[in-house]
Amino acid sequence: xxxxxxxxxxGSRTQRCDARCYDARKGTACDCVCEGTNHAAGLDAxxxxxxxxxxxxxxxxxxxxxxxxxxxxxxxxxxxxxx
Ligand SMILES: [Zn+2]
Numbered sequence: 001x002x003x004x005x006x007x008x009x010x011g012s013r014t015q016r017c018d019a020r021c022y023d024a025r026k027g028t029a030c031d032c033v034c035e036g037t038n039h040a041a042g043l044d045a046x047x048x049x050x051x052x053x054x055x056x057x058x059x060x061x062x063x064x065x066x067x068x069x070x071x072x073x074x075x076x077x078x079x080x081x082x083x
Pocket of ligand 1 (some may be wrong): 016017018021022023032033034035037038039
């Protein structure tokens, strides 16, 4: 299960976008850190969307709560494939 974005806050409070979001069934509820962008999108589309929008999601999360321990962006969502 690839985690595309994890925002770790003090006290082990973590928001993450992973397969529970991008592999979810369409029409189900979503309160993910990706703001529903990756919901039911599938891994390939979610990686592209994450590359495009991850900085905006981090800024929005930081605006809601500035206490952030660590931010992890999944390696799959960091690099654009060469081939
Ligand atoms: Zn998500």
